[in-house]
Amino acid sequence: MIDLSVRVGGLTLANPVMPASGTFAEGLDKAIDFNRLGAFVTKTITRELRAGNPLPRVVERPGGLINSIGIPSKGVPYFLEHTLPYYASYQPPLVVSISAPTAEDFAHLAAELTRPEISAIEANISCPNIEEDGKAFAMRAASTEAVVRQLRAATPLPLWVKLTPNTGDLPEVANAAEAAGADALVVANTILAMAIDLQTFKPCLGNVMGGLSGPAVKPIVLRQVYQCARTVGIPVIGCGGISTTEDAVEYLLAGATAVQVGTATFVQPAAMTTIIDGLAKFCERRELDRISDLIGAVINEEADEPELAWVAPRS
Numbered sequence: 198m199i200d201l202s203v204r205v206g207g208l209t210l211a212n213p214v215m216p217a218s219g220t221f222a223e224g225l226d227k228a229i230d231f232n233r234l235g236a237f238v239t240k241t242i243t244r245e246l247r248a249g250n251p252l253p254r255v256v257e258r259p260g261g262l263i264n265s266i267g268i269p270s271k272g273v274p275y276f277l278e279h280t281l282p283y284y285a286s287y288q289p290p291l292v293v294s295i296s297a298p299t300a301e302d303f304a305h306l307a308a309e310l311t312r313p314e315i316s317a318i319e320a321n322i323s324c325p326n327i328e329e330d331g332k333a334f335a336m337r338a339a340s341t342e343a344v345v346r347q348l349r350a351a352t353p354l355p356l357w358v359k360l361t362p363n364t365g366d367l368p369e370v371a372n373a374a375e376a377a378g379a380d381a382l383v384v385a386n387t388i389l390a391m392a393i394d395l396q397t398f399k400p401c402l403g404n405v406m407g408g409l410s411g412p413a414v415k416p417i418v419l420r421q422v423y424q425c426a427r428t429v430g431i432p433v434i435g436c437g438g439i440s441t442t443e444d445a446v447e448y449l450l451a452g453a454t455a456v457q458v459g460t461a462t463f464v465q466p467a468a469m470t471t472i473i474d475g476l477a478k479f480c481e482r483r484e485l486d487r488i489s490d491l492i493g494a495v496i497n498e499e500a501d502e503p504e505l506a507w508v509a510p511r512s
């Protein structure tokens with residue numbers, strides 16, 4: 198029997214595979230046994246009701262999907278009344294993804310959601326900070342540190358912080374989140390992207406720009422997970438283009454303690470459970486008793502420290 202359990206930011210998960218926020222909903226219970234997942238991660242919720250971005254919101258490109266869904270939200274009362282009881286009937290821990298336009302709003306929402314049915318908060322700080330210049334909180338270390346500090350003070354729940362891959366300062370941002378009290382990092386959200394319709398000469402998305410996800414982003418985000426895992430002491434959860442067992446293993450080797458699967462579920466609804474089965478088989482083949490033996494096991498014979506000057510040294 199292979200031990201697939203992992204310890205991630207205050208929680209012990211039965212296995213390291215969970216959905217990426219926004220790519221998973223209750224209806225998927227027709228396709229997979231929810232009790233097999235390492236955890237649930239909800240679509241990001243906000244305090245207020247939100248309609249989301251103008252249509253069209255999704256366009257496919259080779260190897261990926263560009264979406265500008267925005268964060269349509271039915272608000273907290275709906276979530277507490279309908280969504281929470283639904284997940285409470287299953288075994289995996291529930292991680293609730295939240296977003297807000299200010300650090301104070303983030304903290305209020307985290308406090309409101311500090312309930313026994315919720316196992317952890319995932320703060321999606323890839324959203325605009327309206328009190329500064331509208332740039333996402335996670336673009337810079339200072340705004341990351343400020344919002345994570347407020348969140349930390351607002352809830353005793355394990356706090357996962359989801360970063361954006363669109364910053365050039367990722368190791369600094371990761372360090373700031375850790376210093377402010379994050380229990381784990383999720384690396385990463387989607388990569389800012391665009392597509393143009395050659396018939397109309399108009400952008401394909403109603404919002405002009407959107408976020409790229411799917412296999413196309415995997416090598417980029419894998420590198421970012423490697424950088425972050427070498428920089429911080431808290432667990433890193435890898436998220437970006439994971440479709441197969443091999444993708445998940447690559448992320449674990451790069452230093453991820455767990456993985457989130459997003460776009461792949463749209464193509465293959467059973468992608469997550471297929472990956473879980475595949476991880477057990479991979480360990481068997483490699484004669485490993487525990488999946489955790491793979492975490493950070495990439496061999497870098499060239500150097501103790503990465504050679505590229507812009508990679509932050511291990512702290």
Ligand SMILES: Cc1cc2nc3c(=O)[nH]c(=O)nc-3n(C[C@H](O)[C@H](O)[C@H](O)COP(=O)(O)O)c2cc1C
Pocket residue numbers: 217218219220240241262264266267268294321359385386387409410411412414436437438439457458459460461
């Ligand atoms: C349709 C769609 C909706 C998404 N909604 C959210 C969201 O509400 N909150 C969030 O943090 N990330 C959201 N994401 C980003 C995913 O959680 C994930 O970070 C990203 O898609 C990369 O993983 P993937 O390549 O496996 O899809 C969304 C992605 C897609 C494709």
